[in-house]
Amino acid sequence: MIQNKYKCIVIDDEFLARKLLADYISKIPQFTLVNTFDSPMAAIDTIASGEIDVIFTDIEMPDMSGMDFIRNMSSPSDPVIVFVTAYPQYAVQGFEVNATEYLLKPVSFPRFVKAVNKITTLLTLRKRLESLPNEDHALPEPQKEKDFIIVRSDRKIVKLHYDDIYYIEGALEYVTFHTAEGKLMGLFSLRNLESELPADRFMRIHKSYIVALDKIKEIDGNQVMVGDNTIIVSKAMRPVLLEYFAGRKHL
Numbered sequence: 001m002i003q004n005k006y007k008c009i010v011i012d013d014e015f016l017a018r019k020l021l022a023d024y025i026s027k028i029p030q031f032t033l034v035n036t037f038d039s040p041m042a043a044i045d046t047i048a049s050g051e052i053d054v055i056f057t058d059i060e061m062p063d064m065s066g067m068d069f070i071r072n073m074s075s076p077s078d079p080v081i082v083f084v085t086a087y088p089q090y091a092v093q094g095f096e097v098n099a100t101e102y103l104l105k106p107v108s109f110p111r112f113v114k115a116v117n118k119i120t121t122l123l124t125l126r127k128r129l130e131s132l133p134n135e136d137h138a139l140p141e142p143q144k145e146k147d148f149i150i151v152r153s154d155r156k157i158v159k160l161h162y163d164d165i166y167y168i169e170g171a172l173e174y175v176t177f178h179t180a181e182g183k184l185m186g187l188f189s190l191r192n193l194e195s196e197l198p199a200d201r202f203m204r205i206h207k208s209y210i211v212a213l214d215k216i217k218e219i220d221g222n223q224v225m226v227g228d229n230t231i232i233v234s235k236a237m238r239p240v241l242l243e244y245f246a247g248r249k250h251l
Contacts (some may be wrong), residue, residue, distance in 0.1 A: 040069035050076035
């Protein structure tokens with residue numbers, strides 16, 4: 001017996017795209033489709049009701065893009081956001097607004113089911129957390145993970161936080177850390193740094209570069225914009241990077 005029926009809506013200006021997602025949702029026992037809409041504005045009242053658990057939305061739409069709509073959306077239920085689009089270049093922006101999934105059109109049913117598994121796991125966890133007793137000692141304090149690297153530069157020892165790193169450039173036995181405050185050179189190899197840095201935050205996209213994934217603004221051909229700098233991504237790593245931001249690769 002299904003314990004939870006999660007309420008979904010679909011927003012897309014293309015009729016066939018709405019029809020396909022509606023068909024997919026009808027095959028998922030945990031989901032119920034409340035309605036489909038041809039524009040974000042038409043969905044405002046339904047979302048404001050606070051009863052919607054999952055929003056499947058296109059990005060490229062007339063009047064208002066799905067991305068702008070989600071950025072400015074207000075809902076008491078904090079629904080899960082799933083972007084469904086034909087344009088992979090929006091992947092980075094999608095995760096910046098805390099989208100749970102990013103599906104590329106045409107969406108196959110197996111790929112949709114994979115997204116459903118991720119969505120239902122998240123929603124089930126939310127319900128379990130809501131049911132826990134509201135006591136200060138109910139949950140143990142999580143152990144804080146290491147969030148920095150020690151860099152020996154000239155005669156200084158610098159504690160460099162991961163959040164401050166934009167990208168790392170290798171040259172022979174030295175590397176240059178490009179940070180918000182400038183450059184810092186240290187005696188490292190990119191190979192060792194690749195192993196030391198957390199794989200969910202950093203990726204080696206070229207033999208000479210490791211980038212902070214959350215600092216990537218744009219992917220354009222064989223180049224990525226990191227902060228205000230443009231660096232090269234290798235031919236082999238470009239599809240890996242695109243798949244990561246499309247939600248299809250988990251490091």
